[in-house]
Amino acid sequence: MIGDNNRSESSPPPIYAAEWSELRVVRRNVFLTILAGIIAIGAKYVADPGLHVTLPSALLALVWAAFWARAYNRYVQWPCPRCGKPWQLKPFWRGLMGPSHAVPRDSCSHCHLPINS
Numbered sequence: 001m002i003g004d005n006n007r008s009e010s011s012p013p014p015i016y017a018a019e020w021s022e023l024r025v026v027r028r029n030v031f032l033t034i035l036a037g038i039i040a041i042g043a044k045y046v047a048d049p050g051l052h053v054t055l056p057s058a059l060l061a062l063v064w065a066a067f068w069a070r071a072y073n074r075y076v077q078w079p080c081p082r083c084g085k086p087w088q089l090k091p092f093w094r095g096l097m098g099p100s101h102a103v104p105r106d107s108c109s110h111c112h113l114p115i116n117s
Helices: 017-047 055-076
Strands: none
Touching: 017 055
């Protein structure tokens, strides 16, 4: 059809389609882990409005922190499909950690491969 901007059946799929799909899953897991923590804190406050810490709430916080640390580490260390270096992490000489690692990048910090290419 003339003027149809949709992908035609004959065009090849993106080279790294499976990798980009995996990155979306990893990002979604980080978001859902943070959301679960916010919901758990809200539920704890609704159930017991005081600011005191109980053993169940401390255990819940430790379990949540472990899940968040695993999800965030997987996100930060996710390898670039082209160069294999961590997508989120900057080169060593630019700094090891910081808020810039939490902001989703639109290209690899090493080889500058654009996302979804």
